[in-house]
Amino acid sequence: MTAEQFRGIALGLPDAVQSAHMGHPDFRVGGRIFATIHDGNRTGMVKLTPDQQAQFVADFPRAFEPSPGAWGRGGSTTVRFAEVDEETAGEALTLAWTNVRATAKPVAKSRTTSKRRPKG
Numbered sequence: 001m002t003a004e005q006f007r008g009i010a011l012g013l014p015d016a017v018q019s020a021h022m023g024h025p026d027f028r029v030g031g032r033i034f035a036t037i038h039d040g041n042r043t044g045m046v047k048l049t050p051d052q053q054a055q056f057v058a059d060f061p062r063a064f065e066p067s068p069g070a071w072g073r074g075g076s077t078t079v080r081f082a083e084v085d086e087e088t089a090g091e092a093l094t095l096a097w098t099n100v101r102a103t104a105k106p107v108a109k110s111r112t113t114s115k116r117r118p119k120g
Helices: 003-011 050-059 069-073 086-101
Strands: 017-021 024-029 032-038 043-047 064-066 076-080
Touching: 003 017, 003 024, 003 032, 003 086, 017 032, 024 086, 032 086, 043 086, 050 064, 050 076, 050 086, 064 069, 069 076, 076 086
Parallel strands: none
Antiparallel strands: 017 024, 024 032, 032 043, 043 076, 064 076
């Protein structure tokens, strides 16, 4: 898989947007990061739970590893694009999106739909 394929899957998830953080692209839902692209487009990160991370690392050890330090212990997981297929990356991205969406800020509603107070 390539960084562009990873980006395409991430942006295909509902309400996902691309932004930037510390000089690299990230993907957010409700203002919170669920994935990033790093290392000259060779790796990415997905925000999994520690249990999800353990399963991906066990099932696909060449493709996934805990990110360094405390972030990795919390579930942030490095994805090696050259070692992962689109289906597996899509599964990891969907889980990361789901994890973050559950705690994300609600999407703001348009002001045109707000009700006006009655006069008088």
